[in-house]
Amino acid sequence: MKLSNDFIKHLRLFVYYYTNGTLQFRVGDILDIDIAYKEVLINDASNMSLIIAIYMNNIEMDANGIVLNHEHAMKRASQQIRQAIDYTYNVEPAFECWELELHN
Template sequence: MELSNDFKSCLRHFVYYYTNGTLPYVIEDEILKGIDYREDLKHEASLVETVFAIYTNNIQMDETGKVLNNMYAMKRAAQWIRYACRQGMVIP
């Protein structure tokens, strides 16, 4: 089975929001307030990999491949980003 176009679109947008630093504005939540995650995580590839794993593992789709909970998946990824940045998992 191929990935649906809807999922590919959602993933592309998530990658875009993450990489250009607009994820906090898109999810409209205080989860990432005051966290410069792009700077904090730019040298930590395994933590960034975890962000994308959390996002993709939380996506739910219907039988036609339509994504049902994109915002939820983005917020779960943002929660991990906050945790990683605040728990000292990032090496300065």
């Protein structure tokens, strides 16, 4: 089974917003902090892997491969970004085990 074009589009957009440092404009106050997350996390491959896993584990699609909850998936991934750079931030609701699962 191939990935749908809609899913590929949404994944590309998420990675684009993350890598150019504009994710905060898409997810609101989660990343409204005075720390440039991109600069802090640029050399942290394991955290980037977790951020992508959270995004991917939260994505839902219909039977035709149309993404149903892109904004939610981006917000959950953004909560991990915030937690990685702001140790006082509490993720609400807390991540569940299935959200953090890394698939090999």
